[in-house]
Amino acid sequence: MTTSLPDRERLLDAYTRMVEIRTFEDAAGKNFADGLVPGFVHLYAGEEAVAVGICSHLTDDDFITSTHRGHGHCIAKGVDIHGMVAELMGKSTGVCHGKGGSMHIADVDKGMLGANGIVGAGLPLACGAALTAKIRGNGAVSVSFFGDGASNQGTFHEALNLAAIWKLPVIFVCENNGYAEATPASYAVSVGDIANRAAAYDIPGIIVDGLDFFSVYEAAGAAVDRARSGQGPTLIEAKTYRFYGHFQGDTITYRTDEEVSRYRDRDPITGLRTFLVDHDLATSGELDAIDKKVNEALARSWDDAKAAPWPAVEDALTNVYVSY
């Protein structure tokens, strides 16, 4: 099955989102090093085509679940970037009022059910969102993003089996970036292609090039169509790469420079840019203008976040319950 090429507007939108993610992540890394971002930060740079290629098919009524490496998913799903920057800093203007931080950014109104500090925890949650959609018959779908490392968690197995027998409208997107922390997938994952694990649930398992927006976009379109039309779940394995370390501060002794540059040479943003220019969908100048706009907006977000107030200490005690 092939999905028709997205129109120009959607492509420029996708390009913008990918640039937003990259710009957000580069700045997050830098500002973390400068001590402006407390806690942990796991950067998504390099994997932009996956989040954006998938989320291009979704609306605010569709839900996603995410991971510790969640900034890209949030941005792709339309979470307010300005509020995300403030959240990273723990400011009261953050999307979670500073209570969640990088690993717990969420916005249920945008269909974003949360980054997640627990590897593999998002898959059952996505089944639940899909169950709501199925029971309501509203045609919504849900997507669970997770890593190669997460594909070894028991929740992966339980969620895929559950989704399969209930024919839930859910797409499981495994972002295989080759490593879980400092552990290569070649060691920890017993099977060559994680997509092949789909056979254990009698559902389709698709491999896509996670560095290529179109590869992801096309497979996602088919999977989302399948889900929306009641045919059940799909497992998509996106072969991708993280340009930075596992978290900021990782010495990355476990990868060679050659490997890193091999992937950096295939930068998904450059790839999309080249396509757009080559196919006369945009000029370099137009794209440069987008880059600039994104850069400026994000710089403003950081400035605003720096200036924003901390949460009031009383806030530590609220939002545990709706009522108690």
Place this chain on the structure above:
Amino acid sequence: MTTSLPDRERLLDAYTRMVEIRTFEDAAGKNFADGLVPGFVHLYAGEEAVAVGICSHLTDDDFITSTHRGHGHCIAKGVDIHGMVAELMGKSTGVCHGKGGSMHIADVDKGMLGANGIVGAGLPLACGAALTAKIRGNGAVSVSFFGDGASNQGTFHEALNLAAIWKLPVIFVCENNGYAEATPASYAVSVGDIANRAAAYDIPGIIVDGLDFFSVYEAAGAAVDRARSGQGPTLIEAKTYRFYGHFQGDTITYRTDEEVSRYRDRDPITGLRTFLVDHDLATSGELDAIDKKVNEALARSWDDAKAAPWPAVEDALTNVYVSY
């Protein structure tokens, strides 16, 4: 790969074990109904060929993990039947001094790491026993028995992946008796043959006829050889059937009489008996004598257990720790 036919002695031994299990289970069911056995009882009758077919390849140095339906595994692995009867009744002469009961019969000296009240819990434990064997290099293997229902638990996935990447000497034996409690495998298991889930871990997955001793025996031999020689784990799916309900007291509304008699007609003990007689390995009379001996021994065990003392109430407080 074929394993040569076991010799006469081993076959008679296997026959004896299978009769022991059946006799044990029939009596356990009856005595449960009569109020002599407290708690829950899950009977293994009908599945004898699986436990015995597998354990015929094991020694006391090999370990098994079992399930809530564990009596058959215990007997096949050589746990003292006399002590098992007393354990079912909660008597001080029980193999666990009455503290475990039906669902927790164990005898580590016999390589029996416990029946288990938690569905799916045995698989990681078996990996651990296999890890001990691997690290010590002593050639021992371990076997984990579990059901079709358990094959949906996260621990199944985690254990198979772990065993595969570490090439652990472990054999995973899925006893697919078609139901998990009142839920058919056709509903809860997303794949037709559970053996096919082996592909998700790049290990062999073999289907055997669980009602046929030889089918199990042969596949088990190959898997045990594979494990002992350092080639890693195997998943064996034994298609089998439980002759009784899920537990004693189950009204079994979810199965038809036709289905039950279809399987009862293929009784694994009758099957082995016929084979032995047809191949002149034993006469009916010899086999009847075995049946009688087993029956009498078990009757004595029940009598002894009835007469045996209860544990002293102080025993409730011991064996929590080695030292505290």
Place this chain on the structure above:
Amino acid sequence: MVAVARETRTMSMKDALNEALRIAMREDPNVILLGEDIAGGADVDHLINEDAWGGPMGVTKNLVQEFGRNRVLDTPITEAGFIGAAVGAAATGLRPVAELMYVDFFGCCMDQIFDQGAKLRYMFGGKAKCPLVIRTQIGAGVNAAAQHSGCHYSVFTHMPGIKTVIPSNPADAKGLLLSAIRDDDLVMFFENKVLYGVRGEVPDGDEGIPLGKGDIKRAGDDVTIVAISRMVNQSLTAAKTLSGEGIEVEIIDPRTLSPLDEDMILSSVEKTHRLVIVDEDNPRCSAAADIAAMVADKGFDLLDAPIKMVTAPHTPVPFSPPLEQVYVPSPEKIAETVREIV
């Protein structure tokens, strides 16, 4: 509060729970049930609109007949999977009631309960809620042995974001379950297996009992007993013996542990100056210890005697009947403990 006379019927706790589920499902289409064999017989030709089991204990019996298999969902044995799905469903608009067959299985799905469902509202800065009820079975008494007889409500009471409910009789069970389902937070609902068959008067209608309000099950001036779940009954038995000796105990059933009705307990201790807590759970870091600690702080000046706890020992639950018998706090042990401090 105005006392309104309501019609009642005698029924078992099991039936009272079933009635509460039925009422809640009728009043709100977002209420769904899920769990292992809560209908049973899914995919079996002759059971399309009928259950095979209606729950291992029969609590969900006949509900599939009325609400169908889209709202009464049998699950695979996949505790993390289906409890997690229930959390996801709750966060996106449904009001699921999940059944965790035995609390002892919490170790298979605790992450989805305490790390996901219970924390999401807080982590998301108040922008989400998780109106999920997890019903589960607790307690020794039927020789179900070490992996099917625990209580462990203390573990959930410990966790912020979770409410914990521990009914001791059919009427409370019905009213508390209704409130739990209507509540917007994650509620763990603990059903003592020994109480399922115990019968009592249950009000008609759909009125809930508020979470966080205890109930005085027996008035008395001499000693306050706080008793949890089945321990209310054990304490009522002890109270009769003690009354014969001239000791009148007041028995408080907290009904929910989180939130806890501290005021009711403190008011009673203010009157009796003596406190015994009876809890079938293991003693360390228990609900009994929690209540004792609360009173040792906020009610210290009211006390005339040590705070006593009658609990299970620090051991797993033994299988053998005489051992299980001594494991569970008995009326005799309760009475004896009360006598120690009067």
Place this chain on the structure above:
Amino acid sequence: MVAVARETRTMSMKDALNEALRIAMREDPNVILLGEDIAGGADVDHLINEDAWGGPMGVTKNLVQEFGRNRVLDTPITEAGFIGAAVGAAATGLRPVAELMYVDFFGCCMDQIFDQGAKLRYMFGGKAKCPLVIRTQIGAGVNAAAQHSGCHYSVFTHMPGIKTVIPSNPADAKGLLLSAIRDDDLVMFFENKVLYGVRGEVPDGDEGIPLGKGDIKRAGDDVTIVAISRMVNQSLTAAKTLSGEGIEVEIIDPRTLSPLDEDMILSSVEKTHRLVIVDEDNPRCSAAADIAAMVADKGFDLLDAPIKMVTAPHTPVPFSPPLEQVYVPSPEKIAETVREIV
């Protein structure tokens, strides 16, 4: 006990733990380590005999170099799988030390811990043992947010069959870890992430510190403080302020919560007649409540004032620095609480 002068070196808690692991692995070939990235870089060509990480916090650094990848095992992200395997290995003769990266992940593997490892000896009538240590990281203080900052040792202390160890300084960490590894029971070993870098004098040699014996970290006559893990340091800071006001607190570090050195606590209360418990864990059904309840029973007659607890609030751990700051019990709050009861 005879005090033997031993040579000491100054080192961080992280290094002290590393040293204990090395000693234990040298003395017994059955000791193996397993966990996620405890070496790191498995299967990477240039790291065959070298680690990439040596543990996310570096506690297992350099051990693969000496003991090889057969005894320092990187695992997939499979907490139930590898902790369960550790239980199975322990029951069959090894003495594994597993690393659960953060205690917050216990929900992914609790069944294997409390239902399997902790219960097998009891269920099997004493015919098995589980000499397993699970090292894990606890505590707020580095803005790791709600899913990487919990304590929750109360949950494990609640469970029969588990021992719980909570060192507060490098020397204790080394001695207690050695004893834990040599112990024949399942031990949960809680390492406060904020203490990893804190340095102190650590004795040379391989002597263990017995499990179940507390330690008086500061002597004083006015108020007893029982402080857990990092709260020992917070209390020591508070003690200085209080001393300036003429209040001398005695600070008891229980070092293990299960078993608990009740005698040491009660003896101190006998002297001071006042008790404050400082615990970074959430308050309900906590270790603080457990100790309070114990004293409210066994030490009631010794007390001249309410038992006070200084704990984290009943909330998840917030991310934002000023919120996390108020979440953790501070020296100021401890001092204030002590003042309330003198």
